[in-house]
Ligand SMILES: Cc1ncc(C[n+]2csc(CCOP(=O)(O)OP(=O)(O)O)c2C)c(N)n1
């Protein structure tokens with residue numbers, strides 16, 4: 003449909019001698035709290051960019067509003083720090099116009115699952131080629147500790163002083179319940195090697211890769227994820243030849259492991275719905291799902307004179323010649 | 327309108343010349359004709375065809391769709407009128423005119439609906455299908471005869487016509503064919519060219535079989551002949567000589583053509599009346615010129631999508647109506663803050679809330695200018711004609727890209743569905759935006775290098791090496807870094823505001839229509855232009871010194887408007903949004919809520935601008951506006 007780039011920019015292969023290093027993906031210094039889980043996620047994406055040698059000018063990180071949504075500022079790429087809840091529609095607009103760009107979205111649990119919930123479900127369905135990272139700290143960080151839709155029942159916060167009233171929304175189960183899903187994974191910030199592997203696979207997936215990441219908020223919920231960190235009963239590591247392959251040293255840390263074929267949607271849904279033992283790994287992957295930009299990009303690039311003739315043909319339909 | 331005295335003589339019954347031995351031919355300057363039926367009976371097709379033939383003959387036309395609020399109202403219901411109103415004139419007709427002079431009705435109930443909304447002139451000619459008089463259902467017969475008697479008693483000139491009965495000679499489904507019979511009738515009544523009508527019928531049914539075309543041409547001929555044998559009415563409207571080819575489209579089609587010609591390539595929208603039909607047409611053809619329509623999950627998403635597409639490439643557009651506009655406001659603020667070009671089209675309807683979804687109102691001017699939180703400067707312009715619906719999207723995109731800001735283009739439900747021919751545009755290459763700039767950014771350049779005088783800066787687009795930065799809706803410095811310090815925040819606000827001043831310097835003083843100075847200046851904006859100008863001409867013809875001024879640019883306004891207003895004793899806006907009535911008991915100068923433009927003019931120019939408004943969901947009528955002007959002149 004469009005000719006995305008009419009001026010050639012140097013591609014990675016031209017740049018062998020000046021390959022990008024981690025420094026190239028650093029933006030302004032992070033202002034997140036000490037030990038905030040966002041730092042691990044930032045490092046993981048910077049590492050991905052360097053490993054994949056993504057041209058910084060061809061990479062865009064889009065976010066909403068929240069602590070997590072500050073991430074684009076800390077990158078050396080292009081960034082779009084949009085409005086609370088509205089990262090996904092902006093990212094979709096970027097992608098439709100510029101399929102040549104690598105698009106990442108970073109969003110919080112309030113940003114994605116509350117104010118932006120409608121966009122989230124539709125983004126899954128559009129399945130545009132981008133990587134979406136949900137920083138799920140189960141609390142509103144930026145606005146100072148309010149209950150989030152993903153907060154567990156009973157969680158005490160400034161707006162739930164007697165404990166959260168409802169059962170939490172489960173982002174994995176919700177996503178897996180949508181239609182046209184193509185990639186769903188679950189990661190945790192405290193196992194960075196697995197986080198990096200998942201993000202890498204997410205990046206290489208063609209379609210919308212949704213990665214939900216349990217992210218610690220040491221300031222407002224200091225020990226919130228300790229049970230998962232300490233209790234080996236609470237997590238199950240998913241591995242598969244078509245999914246995640248984990249080094250033995252890492253795998254050994256998990257008491258429960260499962261060979262899970264990421265094409266198995268039914269098992270993926272069971273795993274997602276098990277709140278007692280949360281999955282770590284790739285729950286679902288289907289590379290054959292339709293991408294919105296592919297079905298909308300059917301028109302070849304047109305020159306200005308082609309466009310003018312097409313428009314003249316439209317005018318012909320409505321033209322009344324002067325009386326003869 | 328040049329010579330309005332001629333209107334009254336020409337349209338005056340007494341002075342109509344009678345041609346000996348022939349039916350009486352009345353020469354008219356203009357006539358308003360309505361064709362109404364139950365929906366699905368083809369009155370719209372008949373009306374559109376009649377208007378196209380008139381346009382081809384060189385007449386000025388303005389057509390308005392008559393649409394029932396429900397999709398399928400019950401047959402023969404008062405609210406169910408569906409059809410067309412066509413004003414045909416010997417001049418460039420710029421509005422729908424006053425009440426109808428002649429109505430063709432397929433049943434007396436839809437007619438009654440029109441009578442009750444005040445759509446008919448006193449003494450209006452009515453051509454009425456009479457099959458109901460002989461209907462087997464006695465209740466229908468009773469309803470028909472009592473309505474008929476009442477209309478006659480009220481002074482309407484009702485002609486009963488056996489439409490279906492005559493059609494039966496040519497078709498077994500007269501209910502579906504009688505619209506072409508009526509076209510033939512009107513063709514004869516208005517001295518139109520029968521050959522043009524045949525061509526029109528062939529064109530209308532071009533996708534149907536030769537049989538269908540043939541049958542409809544026979545029906546056309548039957549209507550034509552029937553009038554020849556049975557009716558002694560004839561009208562003749564002299565046609566203007568026109569050199570140029572014209573295009574005949576509705577305002578929404580014109581808007582869609584304008585969007586395509588503007589070089590914008592992405593239109594993101596969520597369906598909302600009366601904006602939707604523009605997206606329907608765009609969806610059908612935009613891909614032929616390399617663009618696309620994205621129907622988003624809601625208006626907020628549509629606006630975000632358009633902003634993302636603008637940010638990554640060329641300026642994009644989002645189309646909506648009032649309620650959708652309200653939803654987009656937060657993102658419009660982001661576009662203003664982050665300085666992303668964006669065009670927002672608002673086809674206004676009646677509000678607030680769901681209001682009058684299919685009807686016209688000019689209630690969104692203030693939300694267009696001020697509708698978001700904080701100071702978010704944008705440019706607001708309004709189309710006054712169907713032709714401007716084509717040209718203004720092109721202008722809007724240019725402004726949005728030159729100044730990196732949101733531009734709101736206002737049209738309304740009146741323009742959306744009305745049709746008026748305009749000169750076929752000559753497309754220009756420079757309208758189609760230049761390719762996306764992907765050149766490297768020179769070292770040392772910052773993404774917000776605001777010029778101290780104009781506030782302008784060069785926008786960096788992803789893909790440009792060396793331009794990496796994170797665009798943000800937070801307060802930011804020249805390097806686009808989040809900045810909370812007092813001076814930086816003011817620096818940003820100042821530069822974003824300066825851009826409007828820089829743009830305002832490019833505007834020329836708008837022209838006054840009518841007396842250069844005098845007793846009253848009427849100021850308007852948007853689709854009321856044709857009506858106000860016609861009303862002012864009528865009053866001027868009576869010897870009064872009045873004029874009107876119509877504003878395309880509402881934010882910012884051009885220089886010189888204050889000086890113009892000083893040349894008149896009084897200034898008054900005429901608008902289709904609410905303004906408190908001074909004769910209401912509680913209303914006084916301390917609490918009166920003025921109409922939108924009056925507020926703006928009073929605030930900027932310190933002139934005691936009065937306002938007259940009507941919010942009945944109907945286009946204004948020249949005659950009512952003329953009456954208002956006369957009142958205003960005698961009162962003070
Ligand atoms: C329209 C709007 N409503 C509310 C806010 C205030 N706000 C900013 S971030 C946020 C929630 C942040 O929580 P989350 O998305 O979980 O991100 P986190 O800070 O935890 O990373 C809220 C309510 C806003 N900026 N805009």
Ligand SMILES: [Mg+2]
Nearest residue numbers: 110111141142
């Ligand atoms: Mg959060």
